[in-house]
Amino acid sequence: MADLTIHRGSHQIGGCCTEITSGGERILIDFGANLPGADNSAQTKDREMVQKVFGTRQDGAVLFTHYHGDHYGLFKKVPKGVPMYIGPLAKDILRILVPYIDRDEREKGLSIVEQMRPYEAGTWFSPVSGIQVCPLYVDHSALDAYMFCIQAAGKTILFTGDFRAHGIVGQRDRLKRVLDKYVPRTVDLLVTEGTMLSRGNEIGDTLTRSEQDLGEKAEELFQKHRYNFVLVSSANLDSIMEFYHHTPRGMHFVCDFYQARIMITAMRDMEAKGDFPEYQPSWKHPTVRVLGKPDYRWAQLREIGKTMKHPLYFKSISEEAPELERDGFVLLARKNARPKTYTSPFDALRDKFLDRDGQIIYSMWKGYLEGDHADQHLIDFVGGRPIEHLHTSGHAYVETIAQLIEMVDPKVIVPMHTERAEEFSSIPVFVPWADRVQVLKDGVPFSIDTLTVKAKEEPSR
């Protein structure tokens, strides 16, 4: 007997967790926190989620699709003894992100991250007996993100996680190549993300179509102003690489130590993968300028930079350095999340240069500037000034999801990670498969054996 239960995520973006059970064993795919600011009003709060998933049983294995907080954020609540799996570079990135996120937290997560086991792209493994999983390397705004092809009770499930096809990793038809190579001919169940179902109207408005478009537009913008403040998530590496490569020659590309560490960690790993020139150092900018004075931690940064095929150098720079004023810059700016105790060099640079020939380029989801998920620190950085929107979605367009459906021809399609699950089958591109769409409710098991909802049963545990 095998079931799939979306514990959270059948009707919301973020905070997701899905369970697959077979013969009494279970895997959990993702164990995410609600989106920032959403926990108080959420139908299932994070606290309740932990209880739901691990309240009565502390077994199984947790497989994270990628390093976004809405997919891994509750990792500290996974009971000891339950193994956690993640992509190898995603683990390296978490080693940098988690201590940073935890700096004011009592409960530190780094030692837990260290225990996560890396899985290997394209290699089947068995996290618990009776369930086999093959991680498929896909494009997303988090680097090192995976779909999972899963075999349980003689059925094949394709679980997309967050994905897209318009970033750097998605180039040259990666999605098709990966599916052709690793996914068996018959897919019984497709569980697909549907974030863009409610955000499609942003394309062409505040969203550019692809990372490549973003890079080209960035270059145009950088040529108009001398002092460029780019607000971008430090872990959105595709976009950061586009900003880096499109920084005009003669201007400085500037970031802080934290961003530099994430960048070089990603570049080293991507160089090892071999086919991503966008992740190689730029001939225009072989030296990245890093704000602040170098300390003992710099040795590691320099060491990795030197080992690159085309070396990347890091040179410290102070906010007062005259060459910043003289030559201009593209700066990866960040909000100040601790304004009471910390003076941010980004704030200082903004105050000094923005009104002189500067601009703020906003490369994040617009939802963080207004509405339920608004981030006050980000709003404070912008301070009501005009901004240039330059962002591309981390999620698949409806046409991309339709292509995926066409390629794998699943018997049943379950949407998740969407606010519009009910509308899925009536969206014109999905109409040919409308009779295969099955909308689930959080906590209600779906039988993998019969491919039907077990609606009469009590909600899982």
Ligand SMILES: [Zn+2]
């Ligand atoms: Zn994500």
